[in-house]
Amino acid sequence: MNNWPLWEIFIRSRQGLDHKHVGSLHAADAQMAIENARDVYTRRMEGVSIWAVESTNIHASNPDEADSLYEPSNDKPYRHPTFYDIPKEIGHM
Amino acid sequence: MTQAQFQARIDADIKIEPKDWMPEAYRKTLIRQISQHAHSEIVGMLPEGNWITRAPSLRRKAILLAKIQDEAGHGLYLYSAAETLGKTRESMIDDLHTGKAKYSSIFNYPTLSWADMGSVGWLVDGAAIMNQVALCRTSYGPYARAMVRICKEESFHQRQGYEVIMTLCRGTAAQKQMAQESLNRWWWPALMMFGPKDEDSPNTEQAMKWRIKRFTNDELRQRFIDATVPQAEFLGLTIPDPDLKWNEERQHYDSGNINWEEFYQVIAGNGPCNTARLAARQKAHDEGEWVREAAMAYSKKQEQRNKQVA
Numbered sequence: 001m002n003n004w005p006l007w008e009i010f011i012r013s014r015q016g017l018d019h020k021h022v023g024s025l026h027a028a029d030a031q032m033a034i035e036n037a038r039d040v041y042t043r044r045m046e047g048v049s050i051w052a053v054e055s056t057n058i059h060a061s062n063p064d065e066a067d068s069l070y071e072p073s074n075d076k077p078y079r080h081p082t083f084y085d086i087p088k089e090i091g092h093m
Numbered sequence: 094m095t096q097a098q099f100q101a102r103i104d105a106d107i108k109i110e111p112k113d114w115m116p117e118a119y120r121k122t123l124i125r126q127i128s129q130h131a132h133s134e135i136v137g138m139l140p141e142g143n144w145i146t147r148a149p150s151l152r153r154k155a156i157l158l159a160k161i162q163d164e165a166g167h168g169l170y171l172y173s174a175a176e177t178l179g180k181t182r183e184s185m186i187d188d189l190h191t192g193k194a195k196y197s198s199i200f201n202y203p204t205l206s207w208a209d210m211g212s213v214g215w216l217v218d219g220a221a222i223m224n225q226v227a228l229c230r231t232s233y234g235p236y237a238r239a240m241v242r243i244c245k246e247e248s249f250h251q252r253q254g255y256e257v258i259m260t261l262c263r264g265t266a267a268q269k270q271m272a273q274e275s276l277n278r279w280w281w282p283a284l285m286m287f288g289p290k291d292e293d294s295p296n297t298e299q300a301m302k303w304r305i306k307r308f309t310n311d312e313l314r315q316r317f318i319d320a321t322v323p324q325a326e327f328l329g330l331t332i333p334d335p336d337l338k339w340n341e342e343r344q345h346y347d348s349g350n351i352n353w354e355e356f357y358q359v360i361a362g363n364g365p366c367n368t369a370r371l372a373a374r375q376k377a378h379d380e381g382e383w384v385r386e387a388a389m390a391y392s393k394k395q396e397q398r399n400k401q402v403a
Contacts, residue, residue, distance in 0.1 A: 083249065084253055
C-alpha cells in the first residue's frame, strides 16, 4: 500500500451546514477514499455528505508568512460594527 | 425524488444542497434571484465609488473604501453560491451586461451629496439587511450560508451610514439641511427595494412555498418602516411622507402610497443612472480583459517551468 495517495476528508454533519475538515486517510482512488471515510468518520451518523480531496491538491498558506499575510487587517478597526458609537436610544442596528 | 417528496423536505425545513435533486423551476428561480443579488452587490459599488476621493476626512475615506471592498466580497460569495446551481460566472456577467439580468433598482439613483453616503448606509443597507436577515433561513444551503456571512459583515455598513447622518444633523443648519434633503431623496426608493406590493408580485407565492423567501415584500417593508421611523425622529429629521402615522391598533406605522410607476420605469431601464451604471460595468470588464489573459498566461508559463524542473 506504500503508494496509495493521501486524501483530506470533509464531512457535512447536517443538511444546511458547511463541509468541515475532519482528517485524512490513504486510499487508491476517490471512490475508495469516500468509502473509507464513511467507515472511519461516520460510524455514528456524524455526516450526511462526504468530500474527499487528494491532499496534493490542497494549497495552504505558509505559517511563516502569517504576520505579513494578515497584517493589512490589523489596523482597520472600522471594519467592525463596534467602531461606531450609535446612541443607546437607537437600539440594535 | 418526486415534487411531493421535495416539498416535504422543504416543509420539514431540511436545506437543499447542490447535489440534491430539485425541480427545474426551483433551480431557475434560485439562479435568477442569487445572480441578481450578486449583480446588485457589484453595481452597488458604483454610487459609493463616486465619493471615495471626496469623502470629507481620511477616516471617512478609509471607511468608505472598506465598505466598498466588502460589497465586492459579497458579490463573490453570491456568484459562487449561484455557480453551485450549474450556471457559469461568465454567463451571469454576460446576462448583466446585455440587460437580460436585473439588479436592485436602487442603484440607478445618483449620489448627489456627501449626505447620500450616509443615506445609502442607513437606509439602503438598512433595507438590504432586513431582506438579508430573512434570507439567512432560505431553503438553499449555499445561499443561506452566504447570507449568514454577509449579514455579519453588513452591520458596520448601516452603522457607519447612520453615524454620517448623525454627524451632519449635529452640525450646522446647512449640514442638517443636507441630511434632510438626502433623506427626502432616498426614502421612497429605499421602500421600493422590497419589490412590488404582494398582490402584484407574481413570484412570491411559489417562492414562499419553496421557502426561498421567508417573508413577503410587504411584510419586510413594514418591518423596515417600523424600525426606521424612530431612528429618523431621534435625529430630528422628517420622513417625507405626510401620511405616515403610528397605528395603535395595528401596532405598526401606516404609510402613504409608493409611486409604482417610477419603480417600473427604473426597472425598465429608464432610471436616472441605468445607462451609466451598465456602461461603467462593461468598461471595467473590457478593460480588465488583458489582466485576465495575462494571469492565465503567467500560470501556464509557471506550470511549464515546474515541469521542466521536475
